[in-house]
Amino acid sequence: MFFPPSAPLSSLQKIPSSMVPCPILHPSVYKDYHPFVSRLFEEPCTVSNVENLMAPGIPYFIAHSSGTSNGVTKHFPKYRHPEHMSTSTAGTMAASNPVSKHGGKNCIAFSLGHRQVVQPLDHEGNIARRIPVCLMSTGTVRMHNDMAVERDQIYQSIRIPNNSSPLAVSYIPNYKSFLFMHALFALQEPNMELINTMFSTIFRDFCRVIEEQWETLVQCIEDGNVPELEATGPFIENLRRLFGGPNPERANYLRTIGKATDEPGWLKKIWPGLRTIVAISSGPFITVVPECHHFIGPDVVMQTLGINCSEAFLALAYDSRDPSLYKVVGSDEIIEFLNVNEPEEAKSLTQTWNVKLGEKYEVILTTRDGFWRYRLNDVIEVVGFDPTDGQPIIHYLERRNVHIRLANEITTEKQIQGAIAAVSDSLGYVSELCVSPDYRQTTPRYAFYLELQHSPGSDADLAPAKMHTYLQTHNQNYLKDSQAGKIGVPSVHILRRGTFGEYREWKAQVTNSASGQIKVPLVIWDEETRQWLSKMVEKEF
Structure with missing residues (x-):
């Protein structure tokens, strides 16, 4: 409520507090910043137009989102700040690649690639800075270690002493090739202690690559051969030089173990000293955790570093026993x-x-x-x-904004996850999933696309009805609309094993994103992705 400057103080005192309106909250959203961020992508980009744009100086890198919410990529300029102003980020970076007290090695499956390079020009037309457009994790690693884009060829020729893979592997843009090479160099190393893949879904894909390519990987170690795979051409010379030659002793050891994936703890047999898996496994990443634990067994700790989104660093991991428990920074x-x-x-x-x-x-x-x-x-x-x-x-x-709606209902992420949990006894354990509208019949319904850890259970055909009942019980609007004939019983689509790993590879190619850090949206709306998923269906209920 506004009063002119001449209004006496007594007039303010006479107004009951109940009559003073509470101001409406108007926090900012990405579109508020887009006119400023877009300057970085103008041609030509000039220093005078982007210096001190969002913070003092010129950005060190530009983080791009993976666009999972609505398919639209967002960009966030990131600046270098004094270390005392970013203590949690600095601490997290140190914890992501620790130096072992026992001489053990780390497999760090992070990408160092970039989508493009922004090059602002000074007043004389010279390039003042080369700014990579990349994932938040990639840019943070680069900034923390001062890895300038113009020195990438040098980085690709070296191997950090406590890492199993040379840095060249982290530049491979193809997802399957990226994982294969990390697996190859990791298997060659007997003293592995830590594997860091950022997300639990990436670790699961990493394990499946070892399982599916086991014979080829072991033969490569025996022969000292690094095969040239898709998108590895620019890096193959460095990869072969740093591989270390034939190692028949290690190959024989691996063959003795064999592909023992039926028993828990296979990776612990491959690497007896394995202690820690670093991978975010809360929220949408929790579904693959049981499969990950099957690969590593009970003695290996699975932990996360924290919540580090494209926008900012939010929280640190608090207790490794609960992957969704964090301490606010x-x-x-x-x-x-x-x-x-x-x-x-x-x-x-x-x-x-x-x-x-x-x-x-x-x-x-x-x-x-x-x-x-x-x-x-x-x-x-x-x-x-x-x-x-x-x-x-x-x-x-x-x-907060992840939901599916076909009529007057709004079904949230939590309710979707609950519906999946309600059918685990019928279907078996769901490893990964997404949901999409199904308009093939007159009455629309939800289509659940599921990848199972094992084959479907004997009463899997009961799953759609159980999901329907669960959603009716936990969502009043879903109940009303389904009773009114506006929403039908869900359809359940069982995808072939490895589908979501192939999705990450496909999306990385389509969007020119870094290997291994594509997230699967919980709710799929775009027709292209829905058509792609339909080709991967093995069975429908």
């Missing part, structure tokens, strides 16, 4: 919380020290890279507080 960004059960008003925005136990919040970020009160759309639940510094301990729950 108190140093890198300004983090606020919007209660999801209250109106979107300013009074609903809560600071870190005022969050309440058991409440659910959407994360709102203000970053040192120029985003102000930015909606992240990630929903968390506060489950405790760290006794050492009082920072909130959170469970990651879901994306």
Whole structure:
């Protein structure tokens, strides 16, 4: 409520507080920044037009999203800040590739490739900076280690002493070739202690490559041969030079173990010293965790480094026993919380020290890279507080805007996951999944595309009805619309084994994204992807 400057103070005091409206909250979204970010992609790009654009100086790299929510790629300029302003990021980078006290090696399956390079020109027309457009993880590794794009050929010729793979492997753009080469160099190394693949889905694909290509991989180790695969041509000379020659002793050891995938802990037999798998396994990545544990066995710890999205660094892993448990970072960004059960008003925005136990919040970020009160759309639940510094301990729950709707219902990510859990006794364990609208009949319905860890159960044909019942029980609008004949019983499509790994490879090629870090959207709307999935169906219920 506005009062002119001449209004006496007493007139303000007479207004009941109930009559003073609470300001409506207007946090920012990506489209608010697009006019500024787009300057970096203008031709020609000039320093005068992009310097001090979002933060002081020129960006070190530009992070691009994988576009899983709506298929549209977003770009986030990232600047180099003093280390004391990014302590959690620096600590996470150190933990992602630790130096072993026992002389063990790490397999670090990160990409170092980029989608393009932005080259702003100074006033004389010279290139002032080469800015890679890449994944957040790629750019963070580059920035932390000061890996300039113009020195990439040098990096591709070296091997970091505590890593199993030479850096050239991390530049391979083809997903299958990328995983095969990491597997080949890892299998050659008997003293593996840590495997870091960023996401649990990538680790699962890594394990399947070893399983499916076992004989070829072992033969390559025996012969000292590095085969030239798709997209490895520019790097093959360095890969062969750094492979180390024939190793019949290691090959014989691997043949003695054999492809023992039926028993838990196969990888522990391959690498007796294996201790840790680093891979995000909360939220949509949790479904493959049982399969991952089957490969590694009970004695290998599976942990995550934290929540590090394209926008900013949000949280650190808190307890390896619970992959969805994180501690909010108190140093890198300004983090606020919007209660999801209250109106979107300013009074609903809560600071870190005022969050309440058991409440659910959407994360709102203000970053040192120029985003102000930015909606992240990630929903968390506060489950405790760290006794050492009082920072909130959170469970990651879901994306706020991920849902499917065919009529008047809105079915959330949590409800979709619940429907899958409700049919695990009929179908067997679901390794990965997505859901899409099915318009093949007069009444639309949900189409669940599922990849199973094993073959479907004997009563798999009961799964659609069980899903339907679950959704009716947990979603009142779904119940009403299904009873009114607006939504039919879901269809269940069993995909052939390895489909989602092939999806990641396909999307990496289509979108020119880095190998191994494509996420599968939970809800698929675009017709191209739906048609692609339909070709992978082995059985439909």
